[in-house]
Amino acid sequence: MSKPSFVRRAALLFGFAFLYAPIALLALYSFNASRLVTVWGGFSTRWYVSLFENEQLIASAWMSLRVAFVSALLATVVGTCAAIALTRFGRFRGRLAFSSMIYAPLVMPEVITGLSLLLLFVALDIPRGFWTVVVAHATLGMCFVAVVVHARLITLDRSLEEAAMDLGATPGRALLSVTLPLAAPSILAGYGLAFILSIDDLVIASFTSGPGSTTLPMRIYSQVRLGVTPEINAISTILIAMVALVLVAGLALGLTGRGRRA
Amino acid sequence: MNARRSLAERLVLGAPWLWLIVFFLIPFAIVVKISLSEAALAQPPYTPVFDLSDGWEALNRLGDLSLSAYAGLADDWLYAQAYWSSLRLAFISTLFTLAVAYPLAYAMARAPLHLRPILVVLAVAPFWTSFLIRVYAWITILKDEGLLNHTLLSLGLISEPLHIFASDTAVVIGIVYSYLPFMVLPLYNAIARQPPELIEAAADLGASPLAAFWRVTVPLSASGVLAGCLLVFIPAIGEFVIPDLLGGSDTLMIGRTLWVEFFDNRDWPAASAVAVVLLGLLLVPMALYERSQMAEAEA
């Protein structure tokens, strides 16, 4: 079965080139001394320097990190609860509606999610700011956490939990001391996913944030609309490098998230 | 387990329930409600015609519900065109994504066993980097004075720059690129879990490698194809960032229309009506998607 391996190698090469070439070019041109995109004006780190002098950008980056940290935490707690309910509570009443609501946000167009949450906050007369973005992101994030953790929980051998109960543990105790530790990698992956989703999001944040809670993607977006600048390349490269670092660390630890589960 | 639940169990089940009802279900009800309101130059910019705080009074005012936002949608051709063009572009993009993803997923699934986890991580990794940045990267490439035209011109392959940027083509490229991981993963899963003996059995029974591919591998990956296509098609219809950054002024997509209605025209009832109709359009594909996901998860 080695004959068609040339075709398969070509498919891999083409596919990954398509995925990575734009990102690589972006990173490359962040070190371009020239302001023009197509002209290589020599190696320079001037855009990184000007980046760190841009206080607005720094402030919104800090805002994004805080939002992501808190919303991912909320998403992980509530999402893990949802995953446990889906896996361990049998056929409870309303299970279908429950799991439908878990899966729907994964594909729901962001403009709808953003608009509906904004209208909720307006209706409840809640001033928009840090916490409204956190809640919006946690809502999206919990669904991803639930799906990732659920996928792990259903592969866990039920008899491990039963063994714990047989040895005198209450169901709750068995869950805490056997199941959750075994599902820990997926819970961690879920947290990472929720964090990335939050830090990545433009649309929902645009709807639900208020003055003074501008996130990094919102700032980048408003700059991009004004045209391509090497400064954006620089901050993009930093973000990509951070993600790459986390991924490599995760791989080294043997914890790999699975993205949107198929 | 179904009889009496302990307090802890109720909490575990109740917390996500409550969260989803308050932050997912009720907001939709509000969207529907506001879509039935009149636009107004106020803060918030609509006149509530139906308010539950009025108690039973509200029921008497049901007749005041305004369909003017929907009438506006029906009157203006632009909306219908935006819906149609969103469906069309999402459909075309889904087909191209499938065409790019299938060979990649197939090659990944047939790679040596020890390489597969690495390939999967490589395929998913771009998803972990900012969506906005990945779309932005294509501006640099596709612009008239961008890298693609620069390269093609200097190679002498073209004499005039290609006008891809700010067109529907650029939007399709952007969607294919951004959503590729969502297509690759389900395809990969569907192909990798096929027992290799099936292909051997087909070969043993006289099928050439190509015949075995079409008659065994492809039909057995149907569930992955469906899941991947829905995973791309549904969010692509409502996509805002890609048409906004890569599309032209004539690129109509409904996510962008909604955004403009809301942020630029400040017409909240119209934006809500756009959202309600969009959701109506998505009901069937979303139901399909949910069914396939739940079948997969419970299998």
Added chain:
Amino acid sequence: MSRAPLIVFENVTKRYGAVTAVDDVSFEIGAGEFFALLGPSGCGKTTLMRLIAGFETPDSGRILIDGQDMAHMPPHARPVNMMFQSYALFPHMNVARNIGFGLVQAGLPKVMIEARVRELLRLVQLDGLGARRPDQLSGGQRQRVALARALARKPRLVLLDEPLAALDRKLREETQFELMRLQRELGTAFMLVTHDQDEAMVMAERIGVMQAGRIVQAGSPRAIYEEPATRFVAGFIGEANFFEGVIERVEGGRCFVRLNGSGALAQALFVGAPSASVTLVVRPERMLLELMHDESAANLTGVVLDSAYRGDREVAQVRLADGSMVRVARFAAEAAMLPERGAQVRLSFAPEAAWVLPA
């Protein structure tokens, strides 16, 4: 072998990295023969079968089918069909389409395919189940579908990879006879690959025993059991007791062997050079055992450690004075019962019961 050879292996070698899975193997399978390839897991029998099917290519040597070199023949062009251990039924096709798959590939007209599929369904006793999906069938039914599918193209040779491994014991015995009946009726050559010696002994006309990539002996079940070529073969097929010793003298077509350890003098129908080291192979059912009353003629003495009743026979373990173990079996129908645990016994065997191997 009077029949014309269907499959010929000429010095075939297949390596995976440092491991030689098939090591310089030469053998033949006759047309219409029921051949079994028997060996422990990892002996190379699966690789050998995959070489015939075309899923692997030999590093050196030639494989001929009907006199034609298979070197550049892809699997789909070979007149050989395989029944996979996992059955490898296509889950997206019903039974009839599974069975007809090979016929569609052959480009047969639809009517002929339908007729042939019906015929095959009858042959494997699955009439009326053509519309079922594989996951709606029992294990035994799936096994039959896999067999029918492998027979559909009327191959010259059917490869059966551990065909009964997934069936329970009772069904396995029924299926053994079923396969033998089919093979006789069709006259197609079958090659059975198995690690189960009973299966090979019951079904095959000829058995090839594989060890570490080589076929160490090929012959009829009787020849392999009674005249094993090596100690491995003797130990792998059935149970065997081994006695090592040195030939003292040869007289009248038999040799006298002084056994190591016990020092007893045993006889065997064998002519060998005096002072040569040999191993005597004696099957448990050919060991003679009696309670010890006098010690005069005693040469092999021991204590019964365990005896077990197994319905059709009884078996006992005896520890000899020098510490080695001997297994003794006796058919239950024979009158005398084996002595109980702890009894002092004397063991012996007739000269014709001992098979001699060079040590």
